Amino acid sequence: MSIKLVTVPEALPEKVYTTDRVGISKATHDAHLGLWKGYANKTNEIRNLLSEADTDPSKANQVYSQMRALKVNYAFAYGGYINHKVYFETIGGKGGSATGDVANLINEAYGNFDHWLADFKATGMAGRGWVFLGYDHDEQRVHTYIGDSQDTFPTWNHTLLLAMDVYEHAYYLDFQTARMKYIEAYVECIDWDAVNAKLPK
Numbered sequence: 001m002s003i004k005l006v007t008v009p010e011a012l013p014e015k016v017y018t019t020d021r022v023g024i025s026k027a028t029h030d031a032h033l034g035l036w037k038g039y040a041n042k043t044n045e046i047r048n049l050l051s052e053a054d055t056d057p058s059k060a061n062q063v064y065s066q067m068r069a070l071k072v073n074y075a076f077a078y079g080g081y082i083n084h085k086v087y088f089e090t091i092g093g094k095g096g097s098a099t100g101d102v103a104n105l106i107n108e109a110y111g112n113f114d115h116w117l118a119d120f121k122a123t124g125m126a127g128r129g130w131v132f133l134g135y136d137h138d139e140q141r142v143h144t145y146i147g148d149s150q151d152t153f154p155t156w157n158h159t160l161l162l163a164m165d166v167y168e169h170a171y172y173l174d175f176q177t178a179r180m181k182y183i184e185a186y187v188e189c190i191d192w193d194a195v196n197a198k199l200p201k
């Protein structure tokens, strides 16, 4: 059985640090990179453990068992890896209104960009950890979702296009508890070209 491992870059792309112009600092990103690496390390650790886990069904148990612990925490670890990957890939842009095919999808689903933006910001205040913009392959439309945690709540057959981290570690250093100020800054540095690049071709 071959185990595929995930990796995190040693350093973030320079474009990420341009968010300094809206108040999201290098210090925040550098600390945040460490958290992303932590999710990658735990993803790899659990993948290794799963490859040698005891798969005797009589030992698996929904209250506590090795299988439950590995499977539940795997979703949290790998979810954290993916969410942060998309977060760092899609910031450091010029912000403003969406462009390209994503703009068309947003207009189709939300009427216009401002309506989507209001929804996105409100979702950011309503979520505990994440806000996601996902592309639904079944309906061929975009939707925003709350992610209270690394492994909630998007539905199946979506591609993650945009992930706004609203855990306090993403903004406390720069904005203390003023989450709305962080959200306002975040939307001004979305890299819409990078978001478009995630759409299916």
Ligand SMILES: [Fe+2]
Residues within 6 Å of the ligand: 032, 035, 084, 165, 167, 169, 170
């Ligand atoms: Fe984070």
